[in-house]
Amino acid sequence: MLVELLHLLVTPVPFAHRRRGHLRESVLLMSRGRRCRSAWAPHLAAARAAILDACDGLPQRRVAVVLGSGLLQDVPLADLAARFARVDLVDAVHLWPARLRARAHPNVRLVTADLALRTDRPDPLAALCGGADVDFVVSANLLSQLPILPLDRPGFVPPDLGNRIVRAHLDGLAGLRARVCLVTDVEQIEEDRTGRVTERLDLLHGVRLGTPDRRWTWDLAPFGEATRHRRLIHRVEASLDWRGP
Ligand SMILES: C[S@@+](CC[C@H](N)C(=O)[O-])C[C@H]1O[C@@H](n2cnc3c(N)ncnc32)[C@H](O)[C@@H]1O
Incomplete structure (x- = not known):
């Protein structure tokens, strides 16, 4: 609790991002x-392996951009920093553990940006990843997160907002020249202690991705984490060279 409070107080973050809830999240x-x-370890290892395999064989390794870099848990930062001339880590919030890890690599840059679709500005992906020297882009367990805060805000929320936010991110990725590695959870499954599925939640709001290269599950909330007798499992998919559904 005290540690959480400290992070809320000392993390440098634009006021708008703090107000939208990104820091708290x-x-x-x-x-x-x-x-x-320990429950998350297999998922994080699978995501890191997918990202590294995705950048194998690239003819050039100038700039890599990681979207949704967060705490760098599923991002093989040292390997990317060794392979690319520059690595840009993009997130709405960079907590201090990620800042300190990034500082260990002189060719790693932190970029603070809101990546969700907004009607009042152009597509953020073109500006962040559209440069002629960007050879590799990773969307790192970000896609399903993008609609969460916009859908949670008070007042009228258009019923198709989640779908539009997901599609906008995918359209942005599909329009890039760089190779794109897309790693995302796609479905939440709630199970009771007998293994019976009690609820399923489509995390991509009706958007289908096409056939992924890899699939695995993420034990997001084991029994006792979210509730005592239910656990949450996320189905995760990775496409190593994603060009569109
Ligand atoms: C599940 S985490 C990704 C995990 C991260 N790749 C890691 O290794 O720790 C989702 C990330 O998406 C970021 N995020 C969510 N909505 C965002 C937005 N609108 N703009 C930018 N980043 C966002 C969150 O701040 C969070 O770091």
């Missing part, structure tokens, strides 16, 4: 990640 995610360290 990041701190909560960090705490859950710590509590569920």
Whole structure:
């Protein structure tokens, strides 16, 4: 609790991102990640392996951009920094553990940006990843997160907002010249202690991705984490050279 409070106080973050709830969400995610360290380990290892395999064989390795870099748990930062001339880590919030890890690599840059679709500005992906020297882009367990805060805000929320936000990110990725590695959870499954599925939630709001290269499950909230007798499992998919559904 004290650690969480400290992060809320000392993390440099634009006021708008703090107001939209990005800082709070990041701190909560960090705490859950710590509590569920061993349950999350296979998922994080699978995501890191997918990202590294995705950049194998690239003819040039100038700039790599990681979207949704967060706490760098599923990002093989040292390997990317060794392979590419520059690595840009993009997220709405960079907590101090990620800042300190990034500082260990002189060719790693932190970029603070809101990546969700908004009607009042152009597509953020073109500006962040559209450069002629960008050879590799990773969307790192970000896609399903993009609609969460916009759908949670008070007032009228258009019923198709989640679908539009997901599609906008995918359209942005599909329009890039660089090779794109897309890693995302696609479905949440709630199970009781007998293994019976009690609920399924489409995390991509009706958007289908096409056939992925890899699939695995992420034990997001083991029994006792979210509730005592239910656990949450996320189905994760990775496409190593994603060009569109
Ligand atoms: C599940 S985490 C990804 C995990 C991260 N790749 C890691 O290794 O720790 C989702 C990330 O998406 C970021 N995020 C969510 N909505 C965002 C937005 N609108 N703009 C930028 N980043 C966003 C969160 O801050 C969080 O770091």
